[in-house]
Amino acid sequence: MALSQVQIIQSLAEALSWFEKELNWGVPQAELRHLSGRIGELYAAMITRGQMALAVNQHGYDVVSADGERISVKTITTSSHVSFNMETFDQVDRVIILRLAVEENEVSIEELLDCTSADARTEMRVSQRKLVYTPGKLSQGRTFSDLRVTEQGMSCGILIKQLENGSILVERNGQPVNPAKPKLREVAAEIGVDILNSNGNPKNTRSLGADILTVLRSQYGQ
Known part of the structure; x- marks a missing residue:
């Protein structure tokens, strides 16, 4: 099928x-x-x-x-x-x-x-x-530059992109932010996204970024 x-x-x-x-x-x-x-x-x-x-x-x-x-x-x-x-x-x-x-x-x-x-x-x-x-x-x-962006959202002056392979990129003023996770945690705290998963462990960059984008899309119409 x-x-x-x-x-x-x-x-x-x-x-x-x-x-x-x-x-x-x-x-x-x-x-x-x-x-x-x-x-x-x-x-x-x-x-x-x-x-x-x-x-x-x-x-x-x-x-x-x-x-x-x-x-x-x-x-x-x-x-x-x-x-x-x-x-x-x-x-x-x-x-x-x-x-x-x-x-x-x-x-x-x-x-x-x-x-x-x-x-x-x-x-x-x-x-x-x-x-x-x-x-x-x-x-x-x-490279990442060849991959299609499937979703993106902006919060706290930070642009968050999800690529077609699930990877998360974070940019500020057009420049990449590395490592991305600390900045994602700041955004998560601002918009109310839990940084822990259902097992009580810290979410990885991919999961945290995806959850942030879901909230930005549902609550902020991005």
Whole structure:
């Protein structure tokens, strides 16, 4: 069944939230491979306006873009490399490799590689009948400036933006504010948003920013 873009974005946000919950419960990142893989597929479907393949690892690809590209998506957390099946790699048109970066149990998505399968193949080595790619330190994917702003609101002279991958950006006078969380907490106190979640733990930047934008939209018409 095809998902709308809104459903894909909502599913991605829910999967990221669940991933962060598991981390807060003490589950090691290495044991969340299935969830991290799903996050990667949803993210790839979102940025390509595509759909997940009908079957798991269908012919070696995971997502079909709006342009009909067959995309193999790999998502890593602690691993130092990813591998592809040589037998099915000829069925792939595009390769997207992502990393889930975790800081203070808050997850962000980094694009390590996004290119055609032919270009990706030149970066791989063969090992035990698999094509192996070892990511470098620099991302070759999109930056925040490439991502669409899905919602934004202003309070206390602070502009808060939510990007299509769920990330929250904070700006003052057109300049980014880093770190964003302290300023978000000031805005939350001003408009009455709780900075703690239902478990009594501090909300992360993504959750706090999203809740602030919800209040700004519902109470202030932004």
